[in-house]
Structure formats: structure tokens, C-alpha cells
Amino acid sequence: MNTVSLPADLPVVQAGDPASRTALVLHGGGGPQTVAPLVGHLAAFMHAVAPTHPGWDGTPRPGSITSVADLAAGYLARLLDHGERDVVLVGSSIGGWIALEMAARAAHDERYAGLIGAVIDIDGVGAVVEGEPAADFFALDARGLAEAAWHDPERGYRDPALLTDEQRAVQQANGRTMAVVAGRSMSDPTLLGRLGAVDVAALVVWGESDRIVTPAYGRAVADAVPGARFIEIRGAGHLPHLEAPDATWAAIDPFLSRS
Template sequence: MATRFVFRASVTEAGDPALPTALVLHGGGGPRTVAPIVGHLAATRHVLAPTHPGWDGTERPDDLTSVAQLAGDYLELLLSDATEGGVQGEAQGGVTLVGSSIGGWIALEMAVQAASDARFEGLIDAIIVLDAVGVEVAGEPIADFFSLTPRQLAELAWHDADRGFIDPAGLSDQQRTVQAANGRTMAVLAGASMSDPTLIARLDAVTAPALVVWGASDRIVTPTYGRALAEALPNASFVQIADAGHLPHLEAGAVTFEAIDRFLELPR
């Protein structure tokens, strides 16, 4: 793996650069939460995995204040790499966007922005979101993440809460500092509601095939919320993963990756 700094983000690369590209976008827990996705996709893709500015000790520029801005940054990153030959273009299958939680929101916003800008035509080939936040669904509110204790978060986000619970007492001072900074960054970019009321209506512009993957036990954003998200995308399928919560790739990796692989193998 290699790491470089571009467009305000530290980007880890994995896999063969000659292969089609996948951009993997982490959620609030930081890059470690999507490391298994990066490792899995690196066998068949050239994977770019940014650390969003402000996470894991990185700096968030003062003028970066929204998911929409970050999505625009990542589109420019992909366009720049395509121009330089680092991202495989339409003939090679384009770029697959993969996002977990808030990373799924970023991926969806990228797809919406790309659909309205001719510069990005053919750049995005497919979208995979796992338990994404970002849309508003009537009767299915997103859990108030910022009010939850660590134990409450584990209860809502994991099928096996004991597996997901991280006791703050066991963290080092540095780990607590990073965790607090991650939370502050997420609050700035995502807002208290962790959603954009305009997003779900704008998804009808996205024509790329999409896979919406959801943990059956997720109570941060429920499977009903996930199905509504899938229905708002013109060309999406929905897969529910048993015995998994908000991070199905961590709790039920084999089943989750099987669903992802089936989707990626479909003819485009």
C-alpha cells in the first residue's frame, strides 16, 4: 500500500494500478472501519481510500464545511487521476464508488454532482453504499449519534453490541483526542441531523447501477430507511445482511463481500 496527499485528503492506495479503480469512503469511525473492504477489493481493483480531512489526526481546512464540498473534492481527485492515467476510464469499467455510513452519503452526493457535470461523464461506473446516512425518510429518523453514550452507540450500531463496544476508559489520551476530533469534524460536515433534506429527491439523476447493502440489525438507520434509499435510486438493488448492524462488512464479512462480488461481476 502507498499513501499520498491530494485534494486536502491523505489517500491510501492498494491493488494494481492497471485494474479498474474503486474509491472507498469511510464513515465516522475512520479508515480502520473500511480496511476490510479495501483489502478485499484490492484483489480485483485499484483501490483509493482517502482519510477525510479532520479524521484520525489530519487537518480539516476551515473552508471545508459540508459533505457536498468533500464530494466535489473527491470528484476532482478522480478527474485529476484520470487525466494523469491513474484512474481507469470508461473503457476499463470506470470508477466504482464504495461508501460506508457517512462515506455512503459522500458517494451518493458524488454521483448526483457527476450526473449534472459533463466533465465527469463516464467516470462513475457503479455505486455501492453500506448503511448510508444522508437522506431523510419520513418515519425513519436517523439515530441522534451525538447524544449517544459509547454503550448506547454499540447497542444501536451492532448486532453483537459487546463486540462493538469500546470502553473509553481503555483508550489512551491520544486515542481520546483523535476520537473527539473525529466527532467534531463529523458534526461540522454532516450536521446534527446527519442528513441533507434535498438529497433523496436529487437521486433520480443517478443512472449508474447501485447496490444498497444493509445490516438487518442496524438501528442507527434501519433497513426500512435503506429500502427507501434504494427505491429513490433509478437503478439500484437492495441486499439485507443477517446478523449484522451498521457495519455489515465487519460483523458478517463473508456474506457482505459475496453480495458485493456478485454485483461487481454483473455486465455493465
């Protein structure tokens, strides 16, 4: 297994009691603000740790980080260095892919025994599911992205004309980083076949209106992880914790209480 070092000054939001169980919250392509509600909710009973992935929101991306596998290796190494145990991985979109990659890698490496305790994948990309291709994110304009990602597209639509120059620059830089790290297809053809090695409790949460990756895609991912549970969230798209937070918490909290 390769070892990747994340930047020492990587921005990390921490909330909740540091003595509590750690939840590593991993954001998707939209950046760290898209998982802020998850951090706030989990902080009530866990130690929520939410890093900004290298290359997002103006952070530097080392040349050694060119894939989701690199990010997964870097986060595993950092958790190990910090002496963590029984960590809950909570990932949204690309963050869900990172979380699953971390869990699959940890299952094959005795260095990480006991490091990961559970994984929650929220509308994660990354797998190749026959008959259920991910939307071509990079071909979507702002309107198309809102229609694919949100149950209520008007709520998710951001008029590009209203963005400041700074916001536009960040958005474009995030897109370039995502293209490098996730690739045009936002998938790894080996991932689905490797999920059978995951040996921790797993929950797959999916918005019923997600058209980036469909609920059928999500079910296939859940089916590939031994013992994983799949829960569909009504009235939500690709980011159910933003569109239907109460229903999302109702799915997540019982799982965490048992895991």
C-alpha cells in the same frame, strides 16, 4: 457546481493492481480503519483507493470543507485530475452519503461523464426518510452507540476508560469534524429527491440490525435510485463488512462482476 480542493497531502491507502479498475473506498465517522476489510477484499481484483477524509484521524480540515457536498466535490475533482474513468464508489455510513452525493452531482455535470461507473452504498446516512429518522449519533454514549450500530453490541463496545489519551483525543476530534461536515442530523433534506438523477449501476447493502439507520430507511434510499438493488445482511448492524464479511462479499462481488 462548486470546485473544492482537497489537501494535497491527504493520507490515502492504495492496494491492488493500479492497472485494474479503481474502487474509491469512503469511510464513515469511525475513521479509515472501519473500511480496512473492504480495501483488503477489493484489492484482490481492483485498485482500491481509500483516502482519510480531511479532519479525521488528525488530518487538517481546510476551512473550505464544511459539508458532505464539499467532500463530494473535492473527490470528484481529484478523480478527474487523476484521469480516472469508470470508478466504483464504495461508501460506508457517511462514506455512503458522500458516494451518493458524488453520483448525483456527476449525473448533472458533463465534466464528469464516464468518471463514475457504479456505486455501492453500505448503510449510508444522508437522506431524510419520512418515518425513519436517523439515530441521534451525537447523543449516544459508547454503550448506546454499540447497541445502535452493532448486531452484537458486546463486540462493538469500546470502554472509554481503556482508551489512551491519544485515542481519546482522536475520537473527540473525529466527532467534532463529523458535526461540522455531516451536521447534527447527519442528513441533507434534498438528497433523496436528487437520487433519481443517478445514472449508474447502484447497490444498497444494509445490516438487518442497524439501528443508526434502519433497513426500512435503506430500502427507501434504494427505491429512490433508478434500478438500484437492495440487499440486507443478516447478523450485522451498521458495519456489515466488519460483522458479517462473507455475506457482505457475497452481496458485493456479483454486483461488481456485472457492473
